[in-house]
Amino acid sequence: MRKLLNTLYVTTPESYLSRDGDNVVVSVENQEKFRIPIHNLEGVVCFGYMGASPHLMQLCSEHHVGLSFLTPSGRFQARVHGKIRGNVLLRRVQYRIADNEHDSLEIAKSCIIGKIVNCKSVLGRSVRDHEGVVNAKKIRDVDLLLIDALQRVDTCESLDSLRGIEGNCAKWYFDVFDELILKQKNDFFFYERNRRPPLDNMNSILSFLYTLLAHDVESALETVGLDPYVGFFHTDRPGRPGLALDVMEELRPFLADRLALNLVNLQQISGKDFLKKENGGVFITDEGRKTILSAWQKRKTDQITHPYLKEKIPVGLLPYVQALLLARFVRGDIDGYPPFFMN
Structure with a gap:
């Protein structure tokens, strides 16, 4: 059975996501606000337009962590996919x-x-x-x-x-x-x-x-x-x-x-x-x-x-x-x- 992990919800519209080693780092105006190891996550949902670094997208892809982008009001915009998995x-x-x-x-x-x-x-x-x-x-x-x-x-x-x-x-x-x-x-x-x-x-x-x-x-x-x-x-x-x-x-x-x-x-x-x-x-x-x-x-x-x-x-x-x-x-x-x- 899959372990129930956490979904990281980034609700500050000005947030930018980046990677530091095996950690997801959330920054606002170039100031780090939060970080969490990728192995503690099953998904990341971002409300805003600032986005995420390609390096962070690679980290999510490598660990099969879903990365979705929504508008600040919650409307779905896009989802980043890694390599296709499964048989x-x-x-x-x-x-x-x-x-x-x-x-x-x-x-x-x-x-x-x-x-x-x-x-x-x-x-x-x-x-x-x-x-x-x-x-x-x-x-x-x-x-x-x-x-x-x-x-x-x-x-x-x-x-x-x-x-x-x-x-x-x-x-x-x-x-x-x-x-x-x-x-x-x-x-x-x-x-x-x-x-x-x-x-x-x-x-x-x-x-x-x-x-x-x-x-x-x-x-x-x-x-x-x-x-x-x-x-x-x-x-x-x-x-x-x-x-x-x-x-x-x-x-x-x-x-x-x-x-x-x-x-x-x-x-x-x-x-x-x-x-x-x-x-x-x-x-x-x-x-x-x-x-x-x-x-x-x-x-x-x-x-x-x-x-x-x-x-x-x-x-x-x-x-x-x-x-x-x-x-x-x-x-x-x-x-x-x-x-x-x-x-």
């Missing part, structure tokens, strides 16, 4: 599956079943814990729609049909997402999913967490030797990590949506942690990002029992476990890809 035979099988709609459909169905079941779990937990506060009937009506969608996923015969089902499920789920926001309703509300840029505080949190999750999933897929850019559900598009987005579908409700709701409902974050721009876009302040990143890192250390492996693992290893299970299926070691179902 070339595994990737060749992956490409053949991706070129065959019937084979792709079976994996895509598993991912979407995982997503729908986990969305149902998020909604169901809210009703169980807060039935006297939330609109339970409205949420249960959506739950019935999701149950019907699960049956249609099982019998659908094309990827386009599956994409239609998934799109409807996402709409129904987000139609009642505002019901799950119990505190700070003046600052946090949810009318629809919007992005690029997000237009309200809650969408801003979700977009930020989805970006963090995408980094972890992409790193996990590379670790097990799969190509994160060739997916089975998401169509190929230059620069889009299709397979990472596929695997993310089942993990979003558990890792991102629940954390976003907890941050707001437990009042760990507030309206002052957001800024609204002239174009209507809402961005998270430096302090807000630090709060979310701290909660994200803490969440990754929580222990769960994986429903397929029946083993206890840190939450942060979920992307790696699912990537490993997907690689085992592609190699033919198991009969199907088992999606993750949250408790």
Whole structure:
């Protein structure tokens, strides 16, 4: 099992990353602010435009440490890759599956079943814990729609049909997402999913967490030797990590949506942690990002029992476990890809 290491989040926009021996050094205005040995890291995520030295990029490549660059507001810009890792035979099988709609459909169905079941779990937990506060009937009506969608996923015969089902499920789920926001309703509300840029505080949190999750999933897929850019559900598009987005579908409700709701409902974050721009876009302040990143890192250390492996693992290893299970299926070691179902 992969050891759960740290991800270094560099949030000061003026930061520049360099290498000193086997250490990652963070400097601001030519003054060293922080350093950490590369062997303590599994990833580096930079929020800003100053960048990193080629020598530092080489260090990350040599130690298989993912290096991603985001804008100060958290929008993904680029990811530095080293030498391609993994068994070339595994990737060749992956490409053949991706070129065959019937084979792709079976994996895509598993991912979407995982997503729908986990969305149902998020909604169901809210009703169980807060039935006297939330609109339970409205949420249960959506739950019935999701149950019907699960049956249609099982019998659908094309990827386009599956994409239609998934799109409807996402709409129904987000139609009642505002019901799950119990505190700070003046600052946090949810009318629809919007992005690029997000237009309200809650969408801003979700977009930020989805970006963090995408980094972890992409790193996990590379670790097990799969190509994160060739997916089975998401169509190929230059620069889009299709397979990472596929695997993310089942993990979003558990890792991102629940954390976003907890941050707001437990009042760990507030309206002052957001800024609204002239174009209507809402961005998270430096302090807000630090709060979310701290909660994200803490969440990754929580222990769960994986429903397929029946083993206890840190939450942060979920992307790696699912990537490993997907690689085992592609190699033919198991009969199907088992999606993750949250408790």
